[in-house]
Structures are given as C-alpha cells and as structure tokens.
Amino acid sequence: MSYYIYIHINMGCIYNGVCSSLVALFSLQQGVCEIWLTSEDTGAYGKDIGTDLPTLLWRLVEEIPEGAMLRLGMTNPPYILEHLEEMSKILNHPRVYAFLHVPVQSASDSVLMDMKREYCADDFRRVADFLKDKVPGITIATDIICGFPGETDADFQETCDLVREYRFPSLFINQFYPRPGTPAAKMTQVPAQVKKQRTKELSALFHSYNPYHHKIGETQLVLVTEESFDAQYYVAHNKYYEQVLVPKRSEFKGKMIEVEIFEAGKHFLKGRPLDGSVVFTPSIAEPLQQGEVSGLSQEQLSLQQNGSVPSSGVLTVSWSPWSLDREGLKLLSISLAVVAILVVFMWEKLH
Numbered sequence: 001m002s003y004y005i006y007i008h009i010n011m012g013c014i015y016n017g018v019c020s021s022l023v024a025l026f027s028l029q030q031g032v033c034e035i036w037l038t039s040e041d042t043g044a045y046g047k048d049i050g051t052d053l054p055t056l057l058w059r060l061v062e063e064i065p066e067g068a069m070l071r072l073g074m075t076n077p078p079y080i081l082e083h084l085e086e087m088s089k090i091l092n093h094p095r096v097y098a099f100l101h102v103p104v105q106s107a108s109d110s111v112l113m114d115m116k117r118e119y120c121a122d123d124f125r126r127v128a129d130f131l132k133d134k135v136p137g138i139t140i141a142t143d144i145i146c147g148f149p150g151e152t153d154a155d156f157q158e159t160c161d162l163v164r165e166y167r168f169p170s171l172f173i174n175q176f177y178p179r180p181g182t183p184a185a186k187m188t189q190v191p192a193q194v195k196k197q198r199t200k201e202l203s204a205l206f207h208s209y210n211p212y213h214h215k216i217g218e219t220q221l222v223l224v225t226e227e228s229f230d231a232q233y234y235v236a237h238n239k240y241y242e243q244v245l246v247p248k249r250s251e252f253k254g255k256m257i258e259v260e261i262f263e264a265g266k267h268f269l270k271g272r273p274l275d276g277s278v279v280f281t282p283s284i285a286e287p288l289q290q291g292e293v294s295g296l297s298q299e300q301l302s303l304q305q306n307g308s309v310p311s312s313g314v315l316t317v318s319w320s321p322w323s324l325d326r327e328g329l330k331l332l333s334i335s336l337a338v339v340a341i342l343v344v345f346m347w348e349k350l351h
Contacts, residue, residue, distance in 0.1 A: 033068045033254055034225050034237075035060070042072055043079030053079075054086040057096070064095045067256045067280050069223055071241060074101040077119040077127050084127065088134035098135050099241035101170075102127055103143035107162035108155035111148055114187070121162070128166060139240045141170035146202055147195030148176045149187035156198050160205055169211035169242070175199045212242065212264035219260050220244065222271060224252045236271070243268045256280040 037060075039045065046052040057070070064070055072091075080087060080102065091098050104124045106112055112120060124142075131138050144159055163171065175195050178185035222236035222244045233245040234252055236259075245268055246252060246259060257279050259271030 033256075034071065034223060035064065035068070036071045036073065038073035041074065041076050041079060043075030043083070047079075052083060054083050054090060057090045061090070061093055061095055066095070067223070069095060069097055069237075071097045072100060074103065076117075077102060077104075077123040080127055081119075081123060084130045085134075088131060091131065091135045091138060094239075097237065097241040098138040098239055099141070100131065100138065101141040101143075104162065105143060105145050106148065106151070106155065107158040108151070111151050111155050114150050115145075115148060115184075121158070137240050139169055139242060140166070141172070142166075142168055143172040143174065144202065145174050145176050146198040147190040149178075149184055149189050151190055151198075156202075160202060163202065163205055167209050167211060168206070171206050173199060173202050173206065207266060210264060210266060212266075212269050215242075215261050215269060216264050217261065219258060219274065220271065221256055221258055222246065223256045224254065233270075238269075244271045245269070246271050246273065249273075251279055254281070 037057075043053055045056055053075075057072075060070060080100075087100075090096055091100065102124065104121070105115060105117065107121045107124075109120045128140050131140065144163075146156070146159075175198075176184075176190070178189060220238045222238050224234045224236040224246060226235045227233075227248070228235050228245060232248065234248050236244045236246050236252075236257070238244055244259065244261070246257065252273075258274045258277040260274060261269050262272050263270035
C-alpha cells in the first residue's frame with residue numbers, strides 16, 4: 001500500500017490550483033498521509049494562468065489534515081526569488097516540510113552564463129540565506145555539475161567554497177556528459193580525467209562532514225511512510241525531511257510517532273520510539289489494504305470479502321470518477337496526459 005502521492009502540477013493544473021486540491025483531497029480520503037508536489041520547475045507554477053505557487057500551496061494546506069505533510073519539489077532560483085517572504089511562511093507551516101531543492105549547478109557566474117542559466121551565484125545565496133534565516137533548521141538540497149565545458153580550476157574552487165560554506169545535507173553531484181546535438185556538446189570540453197578528478201574531489205568534500213551529528217538526543221515527531229531498501233527498518237521523515245529510520249513495527253506504518261534520536265549517519269538518523277507516546281493517524285481515512293477497491297459501501301465490501309452476491313445474483317457497485325483504485329487512477333491520469341499531448345500536437349499542426 002502507498003502512503004504518499006506525487007502530484008505533477010505541470011500537467012494541467014488550472015483554475016488557481018483546483019485540480020491539485022481535488023487530487024490531494026481524494027488521496028487523503030484514501031489514506032495517503034504525504035503529498036509531493038513535483039514539476040520541472042515548481043516555482044514557475046501559475047505564470048501562464050495568472051496565479052503563483054504560494055496561492056496554490058495555501059489552497060492545498062487547507063485540505064491537509066493535522067499530521068499529514070506536504071513536500072515541495074525542485075525550483076530554480078529565479079522563480080522562488082519572487083516569493084521568498086511568502087514561501088518562508090509556508091515552509092514554517094506545521095503541515096509542510098521545511099525542505100526545498102534549489103539547484104545551483106555551479107558557484108561560478110561565468111560557468112552559469114555558459115550554461116544559459118537565468119541566475120547568478122548570488123541569487124542562489126539570497127534564496128538560501130533568506131530561508132535559513134526565516135525558516136530555522138530548513139533543509140536546502142542542491143545539484144552541482146562538475147566539468148561543464150569551459151570550467152576552470154578557479155571556477156571549480158568557487159563551487160567547492162560554496163559547499164564548504166553551506167554544508168548541504170543533500171547534494172546531487174553530476175559529472176558533465178555532452179549530449180549529442182546540444183550547444184554544450186559543440187563547446188571545448190574539459191578533459192575526461194579532469195572531470196573525473198573534480199567529481200571525486202567534490203564527493204570527498206561532501207562526505208567530510210556529518211550534517212546530523214548534533215541532532216543526537218533530540219526528540220522529534222516523524223511521519224512513517226515506507227520500508228527501507230534493506231527491509232530492516234521503516235523510513236520516516238521529520239519536519240525538515242531528514243530521513244529517520246525506526247523499528248519495523250506494523251502499527252507505525254502511515255502514522256506519526258515521537259522518537260528520540262540515538263544515532264546519526266551521513267544520510268540518515270535513527271530514532272527510538274518514546275515509551276507511552278501516542279501513535280497518531282494523520283490521514284482522513286485508513287489506507288486501503290491490498291485488493292481493496294475504493295467506492296464500495298460497507299455492505300458491498302462485506303459481500304466482496306465473503307465472495308457472495310445479493311439475491312438478485314448481481315453485485316451493483318456505484319461508480320464515480322473518484323471511486324477508482326490507485327492503479328486505475330494512475331492509468332487514467334497517464335491516459336488523459338497522453339490525450340492532452342496529442343490534442344496540443346494536432347492543434348499546432350493545424351494552426
């Protein structure tokens with residue numbers, strides 16, 4: 001069963017976020033307790049329809065019950081700069097993770113210019129510094145590309161200095177690879193060995209510090225949503241979207257619990273459930289069990305489970321657009337997206 005859902009806000013959310021709100025409300029009614037908003041650039045939401053990201057987020061927060069959580073997807077510096085004050089208020093909201101993924105790619109303005117980025121390194125710093133000041137403890141994740149064409153040793157050192165300054169707890173390091181047909185592929189390339197060495201050096205810098213060690217001994221509320229890759233723990237997240245591993249007890253799944261942090265690794269914390277703490281169910285409804293179908297009445301559900309049907313010999317199930325199961329809803333969403341793309345394609349061809 002799934003306790004979280006991705007909402008792709010770049011796939012047709014209109015009317016000031018109504019469709020996102022409806023998907024969120026339906027998901028919460030099915031037992032989802034964590035909602036992810038995602039897009040190619042979440043911060044750009046609404047520019048084409050006369051609204052903006054904060055408006056959408058406040059609308060969504062209205063639908064999320066106490067204890068359930070909302071996570072924001074990636075946004076580039078230019079768009080989030082327009083809404084820093086309002087975004088800091090939203091990220092401080094108890095039902096929103098204090099987490100933001102803001103790619104910087106490089107701390108060298110000359111490299112960013114060659115990349116055709118619409119921001120400079122100081123724009124990134126403005127975003128990071130403002131949010132760190134206004135949202136205490138916020139997690140800021142970022143991306144860096146090593147060895148973009150034209151990157152000098154001095155450019156690379158500027159990027160290393162940025163990592164030393166902010167000590168990002170989550171850092172995605174990518175070695176540049178020239179994609180055929182792109183302008184960057186036609187530029188003078190950094191030698192492969194140099195790219196490899198810079199990637200190795202930056203990775204070593206990232207692994208030289210532990211961003212979570214100071215949290216040992218803290219008491220935290222965490223939301224349990226999934227199983228760890230090694231199947232030894234359940235994975236939970238605290239307010240700052242830091243990964244907290246907790247004992248694998250069935251009553252914790254999909255719940256918010258209180259733990260004491262007793263261990264800190266590079267990418268995780270480990271939490272010990274507090275004795276006597278209340279296990280809180282944050283979602284509107286209990287999650288559907290495997291094989292259950294949403295939209296069935298209690299009588300119909302009982303008949304389904306018993307393998308029987310009414311005296312008429314027919315089990316009638318009232319259907320509505322909101323009574324699809326998760327797989328059905330996913331298939332319907334994909335189908336509608338494909339139809340929309342085909343319609344746009346045909347419209348452009350005809351006009």
